[in-house]
Amino acid sequence: MNMRKKCIAPIALFLWGLGASAAAQECAVDVGSADMLKFDKNSIVVDTSCESFTVNLTHTGKLPKNAMGHNWVLSKAEDVPGVAAEGMKAGLDNNYVKPGDERVVAFTEIIGGGERTSVSFDVSQLEKDVNYTYFCSFPGHSGVMQGTLTLK
Numbered sequence: 001m002n003m004r005k006k007c008i009a010p011i012a013l014f015l016w017g018l019g020a021s022a023a024a025q026e027c028a029v030d031v032g033s034a035d036m037l038k039f040d041k042n043s044i045v046v047d048t049s050c051e052s053f054t055v056n057l058t059h060t061g062k063l064p065k066n067a068m069g070h071n072w073v074l075s076k077a078e079d080v081p082g083v084a085a086e087g088m089k090a091g092l093d094n095n096y097v098k099p100g101d102e103r104v105v106a107f108t109e110i111i112g113g114g115e116r117t118s119v120s121f122d123v124s125q126l127e128k129d130v131n132y133t134y135f136c137s138f139p140g141h142s143g144v145m146q147g148t149l150t151l152k
């Protein structure tokens, strides 16, 4: 009888540990970039059970942010060209995002090689059945450096 009890406790702890790490992963994602115009993910799925969702962006390249900077900007797919064009005018000091742009759901600062940053946003801001696109608003990057974000 005693032996059986001793076996259950470690298994329960193990399962609890798995559950905790899985839940933490569901509401966050790591997105990598380097000295090329691409993210290492083409799509992100956000679970509607998440209150807040976090994107951790890394840049493993060597070039500085004024030459090969990257950020992570989220908007509706149809808004990408406008957000990117006005972001370009806003300049590096504004992380290539027009201050107060209401089409932007969330964005990170621009980072260069060896840097990392993250942003969290409220999932209730996202609408179902809307196509969201995340992209880099560094001049010339948004056309190819992007992916889709969907609610599940």
Ligand code: ZN
Pocket (backbone or CB within 6 Å): 037, 068, 069, 070, 071, 136, 137, 138, 141, 145
């Ligand atoms: Zn970029």
